[in-house]
Amino acid sequence: MSTSTTAVEVQESSLKSAAHDYWAKVKAGDIGALPAVLGLLVLCIVFGSMSSVFLTPGNFANLLTQAASVIVIAMGLIFVLLLGEIDLSAGYASGVCGAVLVILITDHGQPWYIALAASIAVGMVMGFGLGTLVARLGIPSFVVTLAAFLGFQGVLLILAGEGGTIRVEDKTVLAIQNSNLSPTLSWAFYIAASVFYVLLGLSRINARRKAGLKAELIKLWLIKTVSLIGISGLAVFALNLERSNNRELVSLKGIPYVVPVILFLLVIGTFVLGRTAFGRHIYAVGGNAEAARRAGINVKNIRIAAFVICSSLSAIAGLLFASRQNSISPTTGGSSTLLYAVGAAVIGGTSLFGGKGKMRDAILGGLVVAVIDNGMGLLGYAAGIKFIVTGAVLLVSAGVDAISRRGSAV
Amino acid sequence: MTEPILSLRGVNKSFGPVHVLKDVNLDVHPGQVTALVGDNGAGKSTLIKCIAGIYTPDHGEFKFNGQVVNITGPRDATALGIEIVYQDLALCDNLDIVHNMFLGREVKKGPVLDESAMESLARKTLDSLSVRTVKSIRQTVASLSGGQRQTVAIAKAVLWNSKVVILDEPTAALGVAQTEQVLNLVRRLADNGLGVILISHNINDVFEVADNIAALYLGTMAAQVAKNEVIPRQVIELITTGASAGVEKAGAK
Numbered sequence: 001m002s003t004s005t006t007a008v009e010v011q012e013s014s015l016k017s018a019a020h021d022y023w024a025k026v027k028a029g030d031i032g033a034l035p036a037v038l039g040l041l042v043l044c045i046v047f048g049s050m051s052s053v054f055l056t057p058g059n060f061a062n063l064l065t066q067a068a069s070v071i072v073i074a075m076g077l078i079f080v081l082l083l084g085e086i087d088l089s090a091g092y093a094s095g096v097c098g099a100v101l102v103i104l105i106t107d108h109g110q111p112w113y114i115a116l117a118a119s120i121a122v123g124m125v126m127g128f129g130l131g132t133l134v135a136r137l138g139i140p141s142f143v144v145t146l147a148a149f150l151g152f153q154g155v156l157l158i159l160a161g162e163g164g165t166i167r168v169e170d171k172t173v174l175a176i177q178n179s180n181l182s183p184t185l186s187w188a189f190y191i192a193a194s195v196f197y198v199l200l201g202l203s204r205i206n207a208r209r210k211a212g213l214k215a216e217l218i219k220l221w222l223i224k225t226v227s228l229i230g231i232s233g234l235a236v237f238a239l240n241l242e243r244s245n246n247r248e249l250v251s252l253k254g255i256p257y258v259v260p261v262i263l264f265l266l267v268i269g270t271f272v273l274g275r276t277a278f279g280r281h282i283y284a285v286g287g288n289a290e291a292a293r294r295a296g297i298n299v300k301n302i303r304i305a306a307f308v309i310c311s312s313l314s315a316i317a318g319l320l321f322a323s324r325q326n327s328i329s330p331t332t333g334g335s336s337t338l339l340y341a342v343g344a345a346v347i348g349g350t351s352l353f354g355g356k357g358k359m360r361d362a363i364l365g366g367l368v369v370a371v372i373d374n375g376m377g378l379l380g381y382a383a384g385i386k387f388i389v390t391g392a393v394l395l396v397s398a399g400v401d402a403i404s405r406r407g408s409a410v
Numbered sequence: 411m412t413e414p415i416l417s418l419r420g421v422n423k424s425f426g427p428v429h430v431l432k433d434v435n436l437d438v439h440p441g442q443v444t445a446l447v448g449d450n451g452a453g454k455s456t457l458i459k460c461i462a463g464i465y466t467p468d469h470g471e472f473k474f475n476g477q478v479v480n481i482t483g484p485r486d487a488t489a490l491g492i493e494i495v496y497q498d499l500a501l502c503d504n505l506d507i508v509h510n511m512f513l514g515r516e517v518k519k520g521p522v523l524d525e526s527a528m529e530s531l532a533r534k535t536l537d538s539l540s541v542r543t544v545k546s547i548r549q550t551v552a553s554l555s556g557g558q559r560q561t562v563a564i565a566k567a568v569l570w571n572s573k574v575v576i577l578d579e580p581t582a583a584l585g586v587a588q589t590e591q592v593l594n595l596v597r598r599l600a601d602n603g604l605g606v607i608l609i610s611h612n613i614n615d616v617f618e619v620a621d622n623i624a625a626l627y628l629g630t631m632a633a634q635v636a637k638n639e640v641i642p643r644q645v646i647e648l649i650t651t652g653a654s655a656g657v658e659k660a661g662a663k
Contacts, residue, residue, distance in 0.1 A: 024553070211526035214546075275523055277516045280505075284513055287502030294500045295514030296485070355504035 018220050035400065036348050036364040039393075040371065047375030054378055058243035060235070061256055065177045067370030068258045069094065069320040069333075073341035074348070074362035075269055076313030079306040081345055082273075082286045084354025085134060085141035087307065088338060089126075089148035090314045095333030096152050097123045097311075098318025099159040102168045102328045112172045120315045126152070127311030131304030149338070157330045165329040168322050176261065177323035180254030183240040189260060190236045194229045201225060258320060262363065265313070269359035282306060286354030336387065343394040344369050351401050368393065413476060415440045415605040416461070416492070416574050421470030423456055430456045431467070432629045438574055438605040443596060444634075445616040446609045448626030449649050454609050457626065458576050461607075462494045463487035475573075493567035494576040499559055503552040507544065508532045510551055511566040535569050536561075539598055543591065557588030564595055574605040581615055593619050613642045627652030 022032070048055040073090050080087045087093075097119040104115035130148055134141045160166060168174065181189060201221055208215040236255060244252040273279035284292040285302050293299050314333075321332050346352060347368050348361025369390060376386045414437040423431040430453050438444050448454045459465045461472075463484045472479050474490050481487050487494075501510050508525070511532045517524045532547055541561050544554070551559060560580050567575050577596060581589040597619050600606045610616050616623060617637060624634040625648035632648045635657060647654035 024549075207526055211530055213526060213529050214548075276521055277518060277523060280509060280513070280516060280523065283505060284502045284509075287504035288500065290498075291500035291502050292513070294484075294496070296488075297514050355502070 018217050033349055033364055036368060040368050043371045051378045054375055057238045057241045060238055061243060063370050063374050065256055065258055065324055066374060067366045068262060069317040070340045070344055071262055071362050071366035072313055072317040074344040074366050075265055075359060076310035077341055078345050078350050078357050078362055079309045081350050082282050082354060082357050083303055083306050084286050087310050088145040089152050090310055091333040091338030092149055092152035092156055093123060093126055093311045093314040094318040094321060095156040097315035098322045098332055099156055099328045101319055102166045102322050105170045106166055106168055112170045116319060119318060120312050123311040123315030124308050127308035131307030135300040135303035160330045165327045167327045173323050176257045177320055180256050183254050186236055186240055186255040266359050273359060283355055340369050346394060347397040352398060353405060412439050414438055415475055417473040419471040422468045423460060423465060424468055430629050434631045436624055438607055440605045441600055441603050442621035443600045443606045443608050443619050445620035445623045446607055447616060447649055452626040453629045454626055491573035493572040495563045495567050497578040499563040501551045501559060501563060506550050507547040507562050510562060511569055535565050539565060539595055556584050557591050560592050575599055576607040578609045613645060617642055625649055633657050
């Protein structure tokens, strides 16, 4: 590496130098969200041109609710992946927590919020157990969570009982994945979210300017913001179209409730990871645990906390599963769920080696996985082919991750 | 001569039956670079780990600024203003320079990190050390060269108004030009009024920047002498045999 960079302060940045900076970042192993966004775009164009159903509002809404649980599990996994650990039990953890939720509502007549609180508490306890085994006893997370994967599967089987499925009829629970904001509320939500996003960006740029620091190029920020707001505007427009097959009987339009739920989790997660000392410490432990320890960070507690967060988010995913399937079964959160969630995080740009990743990766990657699953399903491919393609995409992403890491190693 | 900022008397440390440090004395003066030399296994690492609070000495007296102090953990040492820059630097590659400099001691506004304040302070510290080799302090440490990493690690140590900075072989893995840069930086630390302990195997480096030289030999302090009173051959003799003609034995005075 060249070190002859003397006082070349690139203060007056232009779009060109921003592109240059980005390329330098790519070379340093930080590709950002671009590959996942481009991949998503290409997939949508390919499936859109091959299937007449793919680009309909109905399928779009369906896609979002399909992707929701995997996205939420992936969000939790990112905390663990950032440490360079893995949680293979996150899928069945969501199944167990979902079962706790449904049993409390259906068998014990509890209101949904108490049941949800209880299921999240169960998730926290499970995460605390896993995290303690990993952090305090030093058992590799792969082994601990592999054992938990089997164990939780067993617990779910026992909870679901002989009958196999437990139905849920609570209106609130069902609404999350099956009902929509009214079109007016959808637009109101869209406008509120956009204003929030713009104000956040402006205040950040403003604060840096005030402190006399190099701020993000306003032109670049505008391009990003306008395209993001534009694309989500199109999405809201599409979701506000009537998508019911039987209009006289039932009307289906608006943003599914699960979308604001996920955006809420995104905002909280991004805030925690990016703006708090706790989040910074998670990155530090993932980057160099020894350095973090010497800096006075309680590495063990950070590890335990990450597993607690992961399992708690799995509990929320359990709610989404229960809502979408109207029930919980012994396979809830099983089969490909966990692998899709890990795939979502990695495809979105989170590194399996720890220290690199963002909350939004879960959404981008989760959408890629869901689009492949959904699009290939519409084209009539068998499940086998879908798994092979998803596996290949995951492999490519992990490969890109590994290679970009090699590029950054000095 | 000024009063020592840090003064050790009769420090002993054993690990089981192994007596690693035997009645070690050491004085560190503000504004001076004290080179700590010694062969492998002489006890250099153990000694600095005792100063940094990672090990607790079995007995011995620590004086800081003339006051007797009791260092029982790393936090005590940092509270006094003693910072240590390890040989392996202990930086997080995935974080940028500012994040690394403030790791574990982040500046916060309520629950939120105050990035602007941290960046300004980091900038100021690097400027005070006349560091001009770093293009952007928002680049990740992974993208830095060995000398730049060393610079960041040192800047991290002086960020907190530290009084004593211990550098563990800062030039061990560096090329010629980068070694020169880092040695200049070490000199500037002392010129800024800090007490600097420099551990080094390189006699040339030691003679280039140190004001006085403390030589450990098999766990005992062979001698602590002013640099201009000795020549390199004598220091090498102190390191390898524990004594040298014309150098007063430590503790003899």
